Amino acid sequence: MAWPAGPHGAVNSLIDPSDAVTREIDGMRAENPGRYPTRESFLFQEVERIPRWNEMITEREDLPRNYGRSVQLNFEYAFDRVQPAGSERVLEVGAEHDFPFLQRFRELGCECYATNLYLSYERDQPPGAQVVLGDMNRLPYRSGMFDIVLLSATSHHSPDLAGLLMELSRVTKPSGWVLLLNDPTHGVFKHALDRFGLGVKKGGDRCQLVNENEYSAAAYRRLAKAAGFNVHESFFSVFYDHKLCRGQMDGVRFAPLARIVSRAWQIRPIRRFLLKTALYPGQLLIGLELNLILKKREDVIE
Numbered sequence: 001m002a003w004p005a006g007p008h009g010a011v012n013s014l015i016d017p018s019d020a021v022t023r024e025i026d027g028m029r030a031e032n033p034g035r036y037p038t039r040e041s042f043l044f045q046e047v048e049r050i051p052r053w054n055e056m057i058t059e060r061e062d063l064p065r066n067y068g069r070s071v072q073l074n075f076e077y078a079f080d081r082v083q084p085a086g087s088e089r090v091l092e093v094g095a096e097h098d099f100p101f102l103q104r105f106r107e108l109g110c111e112c113y114a115t116n117l118y119l120s121y122e123r124d125q126p127p128g129a130q131v132v133l134g135d136m137n138r139l140p141y142r143s144g145m146f147d148i149v150l151l152s153a154t155s156h157h158s159p160d161l162a163g164l165l166m167e168l169s170r171v172t173k174p175s176g177w178v179l180l181l182n183d184p185t186h187g188v189f190k191h192a193l194d195r196f197g198l199g200v201k202k203g204g205d206r207c208q209l210v211n212e213n214e215y216s217a218a219a220y221r222r223l224a225k226a227a228g229f230n231v232h233e234s235f236f237s238v239f240y241d242h243k244l245c246r247g248q249m250d251g252v253r254f255a256p257l258a259r260i261v262s263r264a265w266q267i268r269p270i271r272r273f274l275l276k277t278a279l280y281p282g283q284l285l286i287g288l289e290l291n292l293i294l295k296k297r298e299d300v301i302e
Helices: 019-030 039-043 053-058 067-082 100-108 161-171 192-196 217-226 238-246 255-265 268-277 279-286
Strands: 044-046 089-093 111-116 119-121 130-133 146-152 172-183 229-234 290-296
Touching: 019 039, 039 044, 067 100, 067 146, 067 172, 067 238, 067 290, 089 100, 100 111, 100 146, 146 161, 161 172, 161 217, 217 229, 217 279, 217 290, 238 255, 238 268, 255 268, 268 279
Parallel strands: 044 119, 089 111, 089 146, 111 130, 146 172
Antiparallel strands: 172 290, 229 290
C-alpha cells in the first residue's frame, strides 16, 4: 500500500480510519476547543516546543500526582527484564512525542518505530523514531516485523482488546516481547469505592468521545494466551512499591487503605509474600494497575 507522508517523513496510514479512531480523534479535538478545526489539522501538529518527559514528571499540573514518575519506573523495570542487545527492531504504540522510552532503545542501536493517531512536532527537530500514524487495531506493518512492542497507558484505549492482542501478535516475531504497561484495569469494587472517597471516576475528566475502557486483568491474560503469548511476568508498580516501603502515601488513590497496607509492607517477608500473591487479586477486586511482560510463543504461525 502507498500512504502519504507528512513532516519529517512521518507516514499517514489513516486514510480510511475506523469509527473508533475518528471517535478518539474527535474526542481529543473537543478537549482543545477551536484548536483543530478539522480532523486533518489534528493529524500533524506543529508546535513551538514539545514538552520533554523529564518536565512532565516534575512540572505538569494537569497530570495526576505521581503519574510521570510511576510510568518511567515501570518502563525501566520492563526494559531491564527484556535485556535488549541493540540489534532489535522496536515499535512503540501510543508514543510520547519526545520518544523518551524509544530513546533508551536508540542509544543501544535499535531501529525504532512509533505509531500514534497524530504527530506533534517541532519544525527544526526531527522525531527520534520513524513515525507512522495508524490504528493500533490495524497496525500498518508487515507480520513478524518487530522484536519488541511497547504500549504505555495505551491498550485500554482500544475498543477491541482481543483484536488488539491478535494484532500485536501478528507484528511481533516468535519469541519477541510485548510490554503492556501502566494501564488501568477493571476491579469489582473499584468504582463502588467512590462512595467512600477512595475510588476514581472511569477515564477521569476526559471527553466522553475518547475511548476510555477498563478491561479486567483476567481478560488481558486470557486474550493474550489466545493470541499466542505467554505471560512472562506481571509486576506491581515499582513506584508504589517504593512508596509503600517508605510509608509515603500522599497522592495515592486508595490512600487510607494504602496506609494500612504500608505498615505490613515494611516487614520484608510480608512484602515478598504480597508481591507474589496479592497483585492479581488486587487487580480483580480494586483495579490495581496492569504491567504485563508478554513473550510470543515460538510455535505461533501467522
